[in-house]
Amino acid sequence: AISLAHRYHAHLTMLYVSEQQAGATPAEHKDFMAYSNKALQDVIPPDEQLAVQPEFVFKTGVPAAEILKVAREKSAALIVIGIRSAHQTAELTHLGRSTPLELIAEANCPVMTVGA
Numbered sequence: 390a391i392s393l394a395h396r397y398h399a400h401l402t403m404l405y406v407s408e409q410q411a412g413a414t415p416a417e418h419k420d421f422m423a424y425s426n427k428a429l430q431d432v433i434p435p436d437e438q439l440a441v442q443p444e445f446v447f448k449t450g451v452p453a454a455e456i457l458k459v460a461r462e463k464s465a466a467l468i469v470i471g472i473r474s475a476h477q478t479a480e481l482t483h484l485g486r487s488t489p490l491e492l493i494a495e496a497n498c499p500v501m502t503v504g505a
Contacts, residue, residue: 390403390469390503391443393467393469394440394441395440398440398441399441399466400441400444400463401443401444402443402444402463402465403429403432403443403444403445403446404446404448404455405425405429405445405447406447406448406450406452406455406456407421407425407447407448408449408450408451408452409449418449422447422449425447426445426447429445430445446459452488453488453492453495456470456488456492457491457492457495457496460496460497460498465497465498466499467498467499467501468492468496468498468500468501469500469501469503470488470489470492470500470501470502470503471502471504472489472502472503472504489502
């Protein structure tokens, strides 16, 4: 996603969606979101010279629903989602509703999956 945004001088929104964990206190959730913010910003190498600086967005909710909502709000031309494991890739071929499958089925723009 970073290289595509750089190559095409495109706006890049880096979105992290956290499902509220049952039993987590507001302070624990806030700490987790702060950790997630740093982790997301660390994805971009410090010496990387980007044509456009990415926008970092953090949401709490159901991942697919929040990703689709932000994509519509931003009029996204492309959604890029990382898939962590072979198990997640296998889910794409079955009838279960995984986040990537829901995005592919419901998005108003192309969805690219990449190994994360």
